[in-house]
Amino acid sequence: MDKQLITKVCLLAGKVMLQSGAETYRIEDTMWRIAHAFGAENAQVHATPTGLMFAINETEPTNFVRILERSTDLHKVTEVNSISRSISNGNLTLEEARESLKEIDQEKLAYPRYVQIIAAALASGCFAIMFQGQWTDFLPAVIAGGIGFSAMIYFHYIVKIRFFAEFLASLIIGLVAFFFVRIEVGLEMDRIIIGAVMPLVPGLLITNAVRDLMAGHLVSGLSKGAESFLTAFAIGAGIAVVFFIV
Amino acid sequence: MIFEQLVTSFVAAAGFAIIFNAPKNVLIQCGSVGMIGWFVYTVLTINRVDAVVATIAAAVVVAVTSQVFAKWFRTPIIIFNVSGIIPLVPGGLAYDAMRNFVGNDYDMAVQLAARAILISGAIALGLVFSEIINQMIRSAKWKRLQSKYDRNGMNGY
Numbered sequence: 001m002d003k004q005l006i007t008k009v010c011l012l013a014g015k016v017m018l019q020s021g022a023e024t025y026r027i028e029d030t031m032w033r034i035a036h037a038f039g040a041e042n043a044q045v046h047a048t049p050t051g052l053m054f055a056i057n058e059t060e061p062t063n064f065v066r067i068l069e070r071s072t073d074l075h076k077v078t079e080v081n082s083i084s085r086s087i088s089n090g091n092l093t094l095e096e097a098r099e100s101l102k103e104i105d106q107e108k109l110a111y112p113r114y115v116q117i118i119a120a121a122l123a124s125g126c127f128a129i130m131f132q133g134q135w136t137d138f139l140p141a142v143i144a145g146g147i148g149f150s151a152m153i154y155f156h157y158i159v160k161i162r163f164f165a166e167f168l169a170s171l172i173i174g175l176v177a178f179f180f181v182r183i184e185v186g187l188e189m190d191r192i193i194i195g196a197v198m199p200l201v202p203g204l205l206i207t208n209a210v211r212d213l214m215a216g217h218l219v220s221g222l223s224k225g226a227e228s229f230l231t232a233f234a235i236g237a238g239i240a241v242v243f244f245i246v
Numbered sequence: 247m248i249f250e251q252l253v254t255s256f257v258a259a260a261g262f263a264i265i266f267n268a269p270k271n272v273l274i275q276c277g278s279v280g281m282i283g284w285f286v287y288t289v290l291t292i293n294r295v296d297a298v299v300a301t302i303a304a305a306v307v308v309a310v311t312s313q314v315f316a317k318w319f320r321t322p323i324i325i326f327n328v329s330g331i332i333p334l335v336p337g338g339l340a341y342d343a344m345r346n347f348v349g350n351d352y353d354m355a356v357q358l359a360a361r362a363i364l365i366s367g368a369i370a371l372g373l374v375f376s377e378i379i380n381q382m383i384r385s386a387k388w389k390r391l392q393s394k395y396d397r398n399g400m401n402g403y
Contacts, residue, residue, distance in 0.1 A: 021266075022322065022324070023324060026322060026324075072265075072266045072267060073266075073267040074263075074266050074267050074268045074269070074322070074324065074325050074328075075267045075268065075269050076267075077322055077324070077325075078268075078269050078321050078322060078325070081321070081322050082320070085320070109267055110267040110268075110269065110270065111264055111267060115264060116264055116265055116267075119260075119261040119262075119264035119265055120261060120265055122257055122258075122261050123257065123258045123261030123262055123265070125254075126253075126254035126255070126257045126258035126261070127254075127258050127333075127337070129250060129251075129254045130251060130254050130255055130258065130284065130333060131337070131338045149265075190341065190342075190345075193341065194337050194338050194341050197337065197341070198258075198332070198335075198337055199261075199262070199265055201332070201335055201337060203262065203328050203331060203332040203335060204266055204324075204328050206331075206335070206366075206369075207324065207327050207328050207331055207373065208324070210369075210370045210373045210374070211324070211327075211373060211377070214373070214374055214377050215377075232340070236340070236341075236344040239341070239344060239345075240344055240347070240348045243345065243348045243349075244348065
């Protein structure tokens, strides 16, 4: 049993999942399963949103990985999940598992940025209709949502503070919506804003927070809940500023 | 009217799946989960059921459907859950509450905010239900059903 390599594979799997936005309990479960499949019967795993700890046995030294950047990439979560599945079934050796995990770690996003922006724009328009908007507000919501989502990506790229990026993005959405109503292309400013803001809503964080709390991961659940609350607050503040200006 | 709600909710949920980088081959399923959840919610609210109750019902339906899809397509359940839950998020209420706060109408704002929190709680309740169903499926009584789904699963995925 190669303790060093098992530890490396487990930490790599956990790191990829944590950076891609998996639930904490799924990360711990996956790492434990991998370790167990390679013969580490008593592996100890602890994951929080900002760090990952792994010991191959209770008395062995603990290994630690710091997670600085987190994004949402459910494609990678699925891939790591299927790798852990084939490890459990005994279809992958330790070295093969390490190679394929490294490949996944290097992979780019499943969709190019422009596809994501188009998807966000379309979703914004649809949300405007779902919240009892008129079809005249569809196009303004599509454009406002697209601009807002691109702004969020751009600001997050230049300033590394996510809440600030979200604040600026929703501020821009509010201004664009106001502009459309002013030139009488859009009817209701409220519906346009609600639709366009939806792609910024921290849906995955909320879902993960609840699932983690239910699974007994109180630290992760609470910190994810705090993160989603801050995001929602940033969006609300951005829109509120628009109301103060106009 | 219901038809346009179905189409828009499908596109919105699938769009969210793309934003979250869900795998390409489950995009249709993500859209369907969102559509089914929103359908339940809309039908109930049209029939004057309270929004909180409607949200719980829709969240439970989303949870059950995601659970079945997750077993069927062997993907983490979170992908379907998120797409289904997003349309139920009380964005409109939170927005109205915030607007009233800004306009110094605190009475109305607190009422709306309380309602938004209640609906969020309803969503959480639905997600908890998904966990319970998961455990039921795992228990021995459902083994036959589970292996049935697994055989239909996408091999090698």
